[in-house]
Amino acid sequence: MATHSYSILPSSSSSSIHGQNHQRLNFSSYIAKRVLPAKVSFHSRRNYHLNVVLMQDVIAGAVATPATPVENETPFKKLRDGFLSSVPSTQEFKEAASFDVSKDESTVSITVVGASGDLAKKKIFPALFALYYEGCLPKHFTIFGYARSKMTDAELRNMVSKTLACRIDKRENCGEKIDQFLKRCFYHSGQYDSQENFAELDKKLKEHEGGRVSNRLFYLSIPPNIFIDAVKCTSSSASSGIGWTRVIVEKPFGRDSDSSAALTKALKQYLEEDQIFRIDHYLGKELVENLSVLRFSNLIFEPLWSRQYIRNVQLIFSEDFGTEGRGGYFDNYGILRDIMQNHLLQILALFAMETPVSLDAEDIRNEKVKVLRSMRPLQLEDVVVGQYKSHTKGGVTYPAYIDDNTVPKGSLTPTFAAAALFIDNARWDGVPFLMKAGKALHKKRCALLH
Numbered sequence: 001m002a003t004h005s006y007s008i009l010p011s012s013s014s015s016s017i018h019g020q021n022h023q024r025l026n027f028s029s030y031i032a033k034r035v036l037p038a039k040v041s042f043h044s045r046r047n048y049h050l051n052v053v054l055m056q057d058v059i060a061g062a063v064a065t066p067a068t069p070v071e072n073e074t075p076f077k078k079l080r081d082g083f084l085s086s087v088p089s090t091q092e093f094k095e096a097a098s099f100d101v102s103k104d105e106s107t108v109s110i111t112v113v114g115a116s117g118d119l120a121k122k123k124i125f126p127a128l129f130a131l132y133y134e135g136c137l138p139k140h141f142t143i144f145g146y147a148r149s150k151m152t153d154a155e156l157r158n159m160v161s162k163t164l165a166c167r168i169d170k171r172e173n174c175g176e177k178i179d180q181f182l183k184r185c186f187y188h189s190g191q192y193d194s195q196e197n198f199a200e201l202d203k204k205l206k207e208h209e210g211g212r213v214s215n216r217l218f219y220l221s222i223p224p225n226i227f228i229d230a231v232k233c234t235s236s237s238a239s240s241g242i243g244w245t246r247v248i249v250e251k252p253f254g255r256d257s258d259s260s261a262a263l264t265k266a267l268k269q270y271l272e273e274d275q276i277f278r279i280d281h282y283l284g285k286e287l288v289e290n291l292s293v294l295r296f297s298n299l300i301f302e303p304l305w306s307r308q309y310i311r312n313v314q315l316i317f318s319e320d321f322g323t324e325g326r327g328g329y330f331d332n333y334g335i336l337r338d339i340m341q342n343h344l345l346q347i348l349a350l351f352a353m354e355t356p357v358s359l360d361a362e363d364i365r366n367e368k369v370k371v372l373r374s375m376r377p378l379q380l381e382d383v384v385v386g387q388y389k390s391h392t393k394g395g396v397t398y399p400a401y402i403d404d405n406t407v408p409k410g411s412l413t414p415t416f417a418a419a420a421l422f423i424d425n426a427r428w429d430g431v432p433f434l435m436k437a438g439k440a441l442h443k444k445r446c447a448l449l450h
């Protein structure tokens with residue numbers, strides 16, 4: 001396990017956090033169960049958290065059940081029932097996607113832009129395989145990896161195969177399924193700003209689509225500073241002529257408020273809003289989904305969920321590994337923009353928000369926005385930043401952040417940050433929300449303590 005020492009960086013290299021609330025698509029642990037098929041809408045039927053299976057057990061067991069309250073048909077009860085009933089089955093996902101796996105003759109082509117990278121390997125390909133394994137992809141689908149790195153189809157398949165596992169309940173025919181899935185995976189090497197390279201991709205996609213109605217999904221698994229180039233080329237040279245074209249945009253959505261607004265404006269030049277899907281995968285984690293169920297499904301929690309009973313709230317993210325070749329992305333953003341401004345801030349907003357009017361995505365978003373607007377601007381004296389140094393333990397030497405050859409020499413980008421945030425409203429007045437996030441720490445964990 002890598003245990004690095006940290007150097008504290010000068011305060012000039014720290015950033016203030018401006019709460020933004022762009023993400024709206026929840027993936028279930030990166031298993032985008034409602035993402036892909038023909039005619040599919042990215043908005044779930046219930047419009048909100050879908051993957052809440054384990055919470056029912058918690059509610060039934062581990063979490064104290066209060067004396068049975070008198071249950072009138074109150075808005076709270078409706079909301080609670082909404083949360084409790086939001087346990088989808090695979091069948092429900094298929095229905096939500098409104099496609100028939102066996103009959104639909106349209107195609108879905110999924111292009112993972114940045115396929116050579118960390119996110120693609122660790123999460124996107126495994127998630128796509130999980131969808132395939134569960135029968136949630138339509139009959140005709142193709143997956144293309146796209147990146148600058150040179151790779152053959154066979155090399156991509158080899159890379160992807162190392163990350164696939166049958167994590168789902170039934171493990172029958174797993175090997176066979178993996179082989180079938182890999183046969184649907186292809187690779188095209190190109191620049192992110194080359195219309196010509198995207199036109200070549202378009203040609204290959206058309207060959208696979210075979211003249212059917214073709215729906216295309218582009219997953220931008222690349223650093224945000226190249227989103228616009230990629231979207232521009234996608235839109236001009238590789239969008240679908242006879243079907244929908246959609247783009248998934250990763251976080252961080254810009255570097256600050258201005259660049260975020262500029263990114264939105266630029267995306268709108270090439271895409272309609274309903275083609276853009278902004279993602280924060282922490283919203284699909286069980287911990288996060290369970291949070292809302294726990295809170296809004298139990299009457300006992302409501303009176304306890306405030307400054308009267310909570311002294312502080314801690315949001316902790318730590319990883320026991322460093323950047324490991326991701327400097328090309330990470331060094332431009334640092335831990336504040338990589339983790340705090342999006343993942344931890346989303347959790348904070350969900351934790352602190354008032355009860356939404358309904359489970360509708362807009363109602364939940366509105367409550368989250370109110371929390372963010374009530375937040376006090378972060379003061380420099382309430383932030384500490386640091387960067388991991390080299391460390392030797394048990395004869396093993398772990399590299400410093402700046403030893404990663406993808407990190408620019410002398411970089412001061414923070415890989416660790418801790419901050420105290422405050423929400424100036426009646427519920428949370430005076431309660432510090434303490435965020436801590438770091439790479440190359442003692443252990444991998446994400447925790448919410450209060």
Ligand SMILES: NC(=O)C1=CN([C@@H]2O[C@H](COP(=O)(O)OP(=O)(O)OC[C@H]3O[C@@H](n4cnc5c(N)ncnc54)[C@H](OP(=O)(O)O)[C@@H]3O)[C@@H](O)[C@H]2O)C=CC1
Binds near residue numbers: 148281328
């Ligand atoms: N890694 C993760 O677990 C997660 C990442 N994300 C988000 O996904 C996106 C990609 O992250 P991740 O995969 O980790 O990053 P990587 O550093 O692995 O970059 C992905 C790919 O983008 C290309 N690339 C990297 N840096 C540059 C650059 N400066 N200019 C042009 N191309 C570049 C590389 O492909 P090539 O050189 O072959 O073109 C690389 O393989 C980020 O927005 C990140 O926030 C979100 C959730 C989790």
Ligand SMILES: O=C1O[C@H](COP(=O)(O)O)[C@@H](O)[C@H](O)[C@H]1O
Binds near residue numbers: 319338339446
């Ligand atoms: O968004 C990101 O998340 C991962 C951590 O995700 P997890 O689901 O494995 O906890 C992080 O490694 C990466 O730096 C960041 O971009």
